[in-house]
Amino acid sequence: MYTASHHIPTRDAARRRVWSRRRVPNRSRAARTEIEWDVAFILKVLVNAAALWVATRLVPGVTYHGDWAPFLGVAVIFGAVNATIRPLAKVLTFPLIILTLGIFALVVNGLMLWLTSSLSSALGLGFHVSGFWAAFFGALVVSLVSTMLWALAREERR
Numbered sequence: 432m433y434t435a436s437h438h439i440p441t442r443d444a445a446r447r448r449v450w451s452r453r454r455v456p457n458r459s460r461a462a463r464t465e466i467e468w469d470v471a472f473i474l475k476v477l478v479n480a481a482a483l484w485v486a487t488r489l490v491p492g493v494t495y496h497g498d499w500a501p502f503l504g505v506a507v508i509f510g511a512v513n514a515t516i517r518p519l520a521k522v523l524t525f526p527l528i529i530l531t532l533g534i535f536a537l538v539v540n541g542l543m544l545w546l547t548s549s550l551s552s553a554l555g556l557g558f559h560v561s562g563f564w565a566a567f568f569g570a571l572v573v574s575l576v577s578t579m580l581w582a583l584a585r586e587e588r589r
Contacts, residue, residue, distance in 0.1 A: 474584060480506035482576040483558070486544075489572050492565025493544075497557035505558040509547045517543050540574060541567035 480503055487495045495502060520539050521528065527535040541563065548560035560566045 475510055476503060476506045478577050478580045478584070479509050479573075481580060482573040483509060485576045486569040486572040487558075490565055490569045492561035493559075493569040494561075495558045501556045502558070504554070505547065505551045505556050508550050508554075508556075509544070512543050512547050512550070516546065537567065537571060540570035544570040544573065 483506055484495075484502070486493045495505070517539065520542065521536065524535060524539055528539075545560050545563070545566035548558055548566070551558035560569060
């Protein structure tokens with residue numbers, strides 16, 4: 432027997448169709464090749480470097496003096512700090528983050544930028560953040576720029 436309901440897709444069927452078009456080949460992290468890891472690392476360093484460079488241009492108190500090669504070193508340090516220390520800092524400050532509805536996460540990000548400045552200065556890389564407010568606003572700029580760049584990079588990979 433023929434009914435009209437056979438031709439009207441349900442809401443779930445329409446969602447499955449949309450998700451199936453968006454889905455990228457599902458490969459686990461373990462299945463990635465060494466070249467893909469290298470490209471992902473280089474892309475992360477370049478995004479961090481670009482975001483930090485924009486912060487040095489827009490935020491007074493965030494400065495860099497030197498060539499581009501040491502600046503890539505600053506980006507690597509920033510990535511390492513964000514990958515290792517920032518998760519621990521967010522776990523330890525979780526009650527404050529909840530209490531302030533997430534605004535304290537911006538303070539944590541600023542402290543990570545300030546720590547990057549201290550480590551970079553100790554290594555003689557020429558990156559300097561002059562105080563807490565410069566670190567706070569610098570981290571805000573870095574977050575916004577890196578989010579926009581990651582969105583562009585994901586669009587390019589599709």
